[in-house]
Amino acid sequence: MIVATLWMLGGLLLAMLSPRILTTMICRFVNPTVILATWTAIVVGTFVNLTVPAVVLLLPNHGGVSALFHLAQQCWLALHDGASNGVETLVGAVAAIAITAMTAGILISWLRMARERRHTHDKHLGIVHILEGTLQVHDHTLWVPLEQPLAYSIAGRPSLIVASTGLRSHLRSESVAAVLAHERAHLRGRHHLFVRLAESVALVLPWLAIMRASPVLVRTLVELAADASAARTHGRSAVHDALRTLRPHAVPSPALAMATDTDCTAVRLHALATDRNHQPGVRRSFAAYVTAMALPVLPGVLFLCVMTLTSCLAVA
Structure with a gap:
């Protein structure tokens, strides 16, 4: 014991x-x-x-x-x-009950978030089908006629990237390509699953420091990983310019957007400005x-x- x-x-x-x-x-x-x-x-x-x-x-x-x-x-x-065996059994039983409850809570939270993701994904696909021929759809990217530059990705089958036409008017072509590469890196790396897991464990186990801090940590990490992937293809300068131009904007909760909160963006800009190899x-x-x-x-x-x-x- x-x-x-x-x-x-x-x-x-x-x-x-x-x-x-x-x-x-x-x-x-x-x-x-x-x-x-x-x-x-x-x-x-x-x-x-x-x-x-x-x-x-x-x-x-x-x-x-x-x-x-x-x-x-x-x-x-x-x-x-x-x-005594009785004390050991009691302690073990209490711990087992607590762990079972925590596991069930995480599973329920995970399923709820999965349902929200499917709803958001189906809603976007519905918009694509309704406005087919009106909106530009190319390579799983839905271009919406908005002046504000924005982009976000939604996991699912098929996966989808939503980008505004304002990207092309506010960014040079290399930076636009870097933004799209960033969102594809999210989808390819299944970053949405990491974020969903982080939010699930934080919701059920907020009394554990690592679980409580997980949403912020994981969102920062997936953005850094996507930045590094885009930088390897299009260069750090293109990603850096895109980050400095884009501003945080509202996105559906299951989606991941390139523009995030100010603190995270500062860390990402610092990482891009650091002369280090992005592929160890x-x-x-x-x-x-x-x-x-x-x-x-x-x-x-x-x-x-x-x-x-x-x-x-x-x-x-």
């Missing part, structure tokens, strides 16, 4: 510190795709770090889950009689992804190792 509880506390500690870690990575201009992978691993790892110890507490003779876990428990039992090498990317995947398991490994060492030294 002691080890399982410490494992949970380690997971909670990681969840509390993660926003600062991810923000530091953004400020140091780490590849946004790598940071997204880190965020995903931390979110999944947080659930694992909370779920597995709860399940272990419910298992009979749970000291044998692994050799290391078994060694730690045997050493600890040499010093203490341990908590294979070795650096591999090392970063491995680190991202390993980060969430550290609490469990660390506390098991510490428990084993301190308990065995005490016995000796």
